[in-house]
Amino acid sequence: MKKFAAGAAGMMLMLTAGLFLWIGADGQDVPLPAAPPPPEKIDPEILPEAQVDAETIGPAPPKAYKPSREEMRFNRYDRNGDEIITRLEMMSSRTDAFRKLDKDGNNLLTFEEWAVSTSDRFAGADRDGNSQLTRTEFRSTRPKRSAPKCKC
Template sequence: MQRVLIGGVAALLMVLAGLLFWQTAANQESVIPAPPPPVMISDALPEAAANAPAFGPAPPTPPEAPKASREEVRFNRYDRNRDELVSRLEMMGSRTKAFKALDSDGNNLLTFEEWAAATGQRFAGADRNKDQLLTRKEFAQTRPKLAAKPGCRC
């Protein structure tokens, strides 16, 4: 019992000493050293002459890359290895029927010319009034036809 009492008194004394130390540190002003004075540069910046132009020459404009046509963007989407040819593997296995329809010479390589010719025919077929413009209604005709879904899940 005597040990517990001595331990409690010792803990109380340690807490009291900590509080006194904390209060003493809080009441003291902390001295923050003043920052060093700024270094003055002896050389001033040069001044422009009175007749100097306000602005210099414009920077050169970067060359603009030619914008790819919509068909080239679509073609490049399939041309994975960028060899300017779309192979059957690049066209995806599920699209072999569409690939065969586009590959007019049957060499299992689709050139951009073959791609553009097929797309041009598709555009011409959708342009009913032959004005070289597709209206919303005409454009809807270019969408691939969806296969009919079965009526029941037999």
């Protein structure tokens, strides 16, 4: 019981001290410092220039990973970022295209399945087999347009 009473008395003292500090800090008017003057405009001609053979300090910064165009297309469909595109993630109007891409029929599209189909599409468009697509060859990779569905 003595420990409880001592703890309660300690809490009351701490609350009282906090109240006095709060009231004391509220009553003080602390002037805000004046804002510094705006920086002077510097003429770009007088800025120092680095020499061509100047030493660099430290290692070169690492280059950021830039995903390929196919990886960006794949990531557009992979909404939850688990490296697998499910049927729900694919647009509902694309179920036939999904079935064609899903080679093993498990309703999951891996990046490898996606890349194989794209590689096959590239090989089909590369008529002369030089691993380069001309504008004419690239034009053949465009999806066929369907007639507009108009309820006019």
